[in-house]
Amino acid sequence: MSSALAISMLSGCAKNEEKSDKKAESKYETVTTDDLKSALKDEKAVVLDARLNDAYNGWAIDGAKRGGHIPGAKDFSASWINCEYDDKENLEGETREEVLKEAIENKGISADKKVIVYDTNGKDAIEVANYLTEKGIKNIYTYDANEWINDESLDMESYPNYKMLVPASVVKEITDGKVPEGFTKSKDIKIVDVRWGDNKESGYLDGHVPKAVHINTDSFEPPKEYVKGIEEWRLADDQTLVKLLLDSGIKAGDCVISTSPEPMAASRFAVICKYLGVEDVRVMSSGLVGWNQAGYELSKEDIKPVAEKEFGVEVPANPDWIDTIEEVKEQLNTPDYTLVDNRTKEEFIGKETGYSYHKIAGRIEGAVFGYAGKKNSSSVSYYRNIDKSMRNADEIKAMWDECKIDTNKRLAFMCGSGWRAAEILWYSKVMGLDKTTLYSDGWIRWSNEGNPYVTGEPGK
Structure with a gap:
C-alpha cells in the first residue's frame, strides 16, 4: 500500500455540525x-x-x-x-x-x-x-x-445491486441493535474496519464505527520477497485468507459490512470476502465521510473478535471474482475479454511507475485504459464524488464508452496491486455487471516477473 493512501486513510477533517431537521x-x-x-x-x-x-x-x-x-x-x-x-x-x-x-x-x-x-x-x-x-x-x-x-404509477430507477453499498444511517441502525427488516437473510452481521497498520498506528483506536473489528491490510497482503531483492504486497494464498476471516469471527453464512476511512480499503477486503464465499458482503458508502457528516459518534473501543472454527464452504467458492496472472495471460487476446487498466494516464503510458517502491513503468500490451485518478496512484477520483460516494453509473459508463470498453464482455479490472481496481470492481457489481473480475496482482507482479510490456500512447 502506498504512503499517500495511508496518509489519506489516517487524516480527517473536523466533524460537521448535524443539520437541522427544519425545512x-x-x-x-x-x-x-x-x-x-x-x-x-x-x-x-x-x-x-x-x-x-x-x-x-x-x-x-x-x-x-x-x-x-x-x-x-x-x-x-x-x-x-x-x-x-x-x-x-x-x-x-x-x-x-x-x-x-x-x-x-x-x-x-x-x-x-x-x-x-x-x-x-x-x-x-x-x-x-x-x-x-x-x-x-x-x-x-x-x-x-x-x-x-408517493405516486406508484411513476417509475423510480435504482441500480441493480445498490444494496452492496450501505448508507451510514443504515449501519448506525445496525450498530444500535435495530437491524432494518429484510436487510439480510444472514443470522449474524459482522462489521469490520479495514486500514493499514495495527490497532494503534492505523488510527482504529482514535475512532471507528462502533462494533467494528479491525483488519490490518498487511494481514491479507503481507509484505514478502517474491522476486529476488524486491518486496511486494500481493494477495495472500487462500488458506491464509480463510484463517484471517475465521480469526476475525467471519464465516461464509455471515453478512459482512466492510468499513474504512478509505472506501478503497473497504472494497479490497469486501472483494476478498466474496471471492472466498461469504454470502452477503456490503461496503459502507463514502468511507467515514457520511458517518461523520450525519453527526454519529465514533467508538474508540478495541473490539476483540470471537474466532470461528469452520468457514462453512470450500474455498474459493467464487473464484470468478479474482483472476490469476495465468488466467489473464490465457484470456488477454480473446474476443470476449478486456483487461481494463485503472491507473493514471502517466502510469499507463509508462511515464511513471506510480509507486516509490516500484521501478518499472509501462503497461500490459492489450490492456485498455479505464481511468482511476488524475495524478495520484492512490486515487480513484474519476469514480467518486467529492464525499467519497460512488459516481453515478451513467457517467462511469460514458467514461468506458470513451475508452471503447464494452460492458458486454468479461472485464478484468487491474491497477498496480489491486486496490484501485477493487473499488472500481465493486461499483461495477453495484451497476449490475456480473461478468466483471479483479486481476489482483496487477502491474507490479506482471512487470517484476519479467513479463513483456509496452510504453507510450497506444497506436503511436
Missing part, C-alpha cells in the same frame, strides 16, 4: 410533477437530485416510501457542498470549488438551461440551488420529490 425557507419557484416530466424531455433543462447518493442509488432513506431516483435525473448532492474535505491535503491537489466546477460541467449545468432541483426534506434542494445561483446559474426551480415517490 429551509425557499426563494425558488416550485414546479409541478407535470412540469418535471416536461423538463425531463427538454434538452435545455436539467433535473438534479440533491439528496444523498445513497438515496439516488436505490435506498429508501430519510422517510421516503421508495428508493432510487427519478429516471433521467442527474445527481448533485447537497452533501458535496459541506462534506469533510481538505482543500490543501488531498490526493489530487484540488480545491472543493475545482471539484464541484467539474461536476457542474459533467452534468451539463449551464446558465442557459432551466434547472430543477429536487429533494424530500425541503432543505437539500435549496442548498444546492443556492450554491448554483452563486455560480451564475439563474433559471432554477425546486420540486418536492415526495409527490413523485
